[in-house]
Amino acid sequence: MTSSPGIVELLTIFVLAAFVGNEVISKVPSILHTPLMSGSNAVHGIILVGTMLVLANAHGTAELVLGFFAVLLATLNVVGGFVVTDRMLEMFKSKGHGPERRQEAADRRDGDGKEAA
Template identity: 60%
Template sequence: MDGITLLTFFVLAVVIGFEVVSKVSTTLHTPLMSGANAIHGVILVGAIVVTGRTTNVFTLILGLLAVILATVNMVGGFVVTDRMLEMFKGRAPKTAPAKKREDS
């Protein structure tokens, strides 16, 4: 494929992805993030496998970069998911201070 076709696919994917994600309700974001974290885990394993089998220095550097970026992406996804789950927990009810009993 030529560069214009690839650029067209990229632009269409960005526009469609933005439209799809922006229409998702907030209650569905946490399950979607969990699914995305699973996909990032598969990408990380693939990057490790490909990097481990390389014999070229340039490919090794690109593979290490892919492993680092996939790790950051996956860990960041777990951090965001954890923060979102904390938002759904709600606040703990405040306990009223115990009243002192006056002995007369």
């Protein structure tokens, strides 16, 4: 905030970020659509940083109240976003990792085999 960058500089960053955002998720399998949506939802929770700056500088009741609620809502977004995504991905823990998963499946077959015997 001390040395204000020009609008063109900010626009440059914006345009480049848009290309990166498009590129970085270009090959996502459909089973990860929801976790990815949830994870990127958590990423925009970084608006908390913005709300903190606003509240830090707030004066007068109106600004304090707006700032307080902004920080509260942003905290919900960032904390809840990452926690709920982690919980979704927990379910994938033994999935897709070839060896680990096959081992587990093999263990289970062994178990069944013993029961039958």
